[in-house]
Amino acid sequence: MQVPFVKMHGLGNDFVVLDGRVSPLPPMDAALASALAHRHLGIGCDQLVVLEPSSVADFKARFFNADGSESGACGNASRAIGLLHGQPARIETLGGILHATPTDAGISVDMGEPRFDWDAIPLAYAMDTLTMPVGWEELDGPTAVNVGNPHVIFFTPDCHAVPMDRLGPIIEHDPLFPERVNVNVATVESRSAIRLRVWERGAGLTLACGTGACATAVGAMRRGLVDRDVRVTLPGGTLRIQWGADNRITMTGPATESFRGSFELANYR
């Protein structure tokens, strides 16, 4: 069975998109997702995105990390599939219904409302999520935000000095986070600018993480460090994040289609 795909990225965070609305897809599972995502044995990507028909929105999007685990949200992929759709779209995800709109400034996505309760992150036990009384070596006192997926955010004077290759996986797999966690290290540069690096759950260090930018911006806003309209710069580029009076987060930035192809399913089963 030949399966068509579209290779896309948002700020260098790259995706293989399978569109079940245009051709029949094989049932997706962790083994197939991780085989397709493998950089040497597969097509290669940070996340695999599967589009399916929806009864409550224009279509449904499922996001699989490179290790095969499924996530409730992926900000950069949401902009990418907004670009693919080419017109305003209501997208059903495990994390809720998103709205993606093409604009002159890129693809704008209404990412929904953040959650801060300890059991919504989720954490293993009750604690304050604004300033958590925990730490790992030089990283401590983080804040936690769920934006459809779980994030922990450390504010640090120089996020580029943090050894993320070492600390990222330790924090991602800490028992405090029963569903694991995306690990963000951020430097606040002004009331409207944040620099960010993200160790993604199930994918490792990526060039950009859209939900990480949303969670970090909202965490910094909640702490009173920045205004409610900021630019978040990651290694792959910059996103604009706004947190409205209606409690909804809007993320705006670029998305790109790289190429289209197809693969033989039997080679990955």
Ligand SMILES: N[C@@H](CCC[C@H](N)C(=O)O)C(=O)O
């Ligand atoms: N790259 C993403 C996030 C993908 C999912 C994440 N790794 C998770 O497991 O929650 C983004 O742009 O938001």
